[in-house]
Amino acid sequence: MSEARQIAVTVNGKRYEETVLVRVTLADFLRHQLRLTGTHLGCEHGVCGACTVLFDGHSARSCLMLAVQADGHDILTVEGIAPDAETLHPLQEAFRDNHGLQCGFCTPGILTTLIEFLRDNPDPTERDVRIAISGNLCRCTGYQNIVLATLDAAKRLRAQDRSQGET
């Protein structure tokens, strides 16, 4: 049995029309069919958070969705966070400057999670940040620098918002 369907999906602003097997997860579709391998797969049962993407602007675990469910929807993966190939997103800059990653495997899921979190909560406390990333497993950093990077990113994003408000 290899039931397939035609879907149209927007990923990082680009529209794709693809045929997908109905049992393929969104994560495998992104990685294997669209070759967007920035989305990582750790546990594949919704525990590690590495595969987090933004689905219509809301963070979701792409291993817990079927590709066919993305039909007509808008997805942002880690490849789509930076404004262009030369410029990092302030969140990415903050992670680089604060040593918020070591091996980097969990980073795509953490960045996508935090994009939504900092939009919902632009001025978080350290405790808020720790709860926000509680669904993302990192085995390198001990989370300390991830938390610092996030608080720094929040500050940068607030400054950016202020300066955009002035212009």
Added chain:
Amino acid sequence: MILKCCTVFGTESKCAPGMKPPPFSYHDPQTTAEVVGLLTSLDNAKLLAGGQSLMPMLNMRFVLPDHVIDLNKVDGLSYIRERDGALEIGAMTRQRDIEFSDLVARSSPLMREAIQQVGHRQTRNRGTLGGSLCHLDPSAELVTVAAAHDATISVTGKNGTRSIAFADFPLGYMTPALELDELLTGASFPSWPAGHGYAFVEFARRHGDFAIVSAAALIVEDANGKVTRAAVTLGGMGPAPVRAREVEQALIGETITEQRLRDICESLRKLEAIDDIHAPASYRQQLATVLPRRALLKAHERIFAGRPS
């Protein structure tokens, strides 16, 4: 030996590597009637709501359905409203929408407190009320809240709609009282009077984990601070949430103090408890004496403070 999935599953042409769920037919109906029709005509079908429990089970091949019926396009199953003194929530309402609903915060602050401990932001964005109630994990927060509120479950099947009192909903371990042709369409949570005390506390190893044991407390006190009504619910003790009826009765007429709660809640140590990899039964029984006490004290303090927060 490397086996390609096309070798294993006999799929032709396009092979999608890394595919985990077993083969199934996919259905995406748009009305409840179509869902009932599919449930009636198809064998071995599974309903897919938010997917935060079914998808892991599919990925790990714990379940092997021939048909997956996706509820995400069904109209009319996502709502939060107040009717006849109860909070009504549709089956496909996302946990996120419950978390951020002003109506929920007002009508069931207990649910609001509990839902912040359900999984993580990424799972609450997809996870639904109906999915959680039907999956019926013994320590799921929303299941415990439904027991605490004496919720009524609405169900639709080929013989029409019916209501089930939540107390009769769990038939056993992760087994809801649904017929094969039925789906849960919503649940109704009778509101407690304004100014009631509430608290949801749980013990889990990490934030977002399922609770090992959880406790939900709802209380009403009169002007003299005496308890006039109480609901005390424990999750994670057995296959379904337990209402601590003896404690609820013992609380009536009492003025809450920590020592008095300590005495009253000690009887909960006698409750039967499951014994598993997460905790032995005796540990859960210890938690059963501690967590309701903490929840009741917090509920009482909230009444005292006069400002639910």
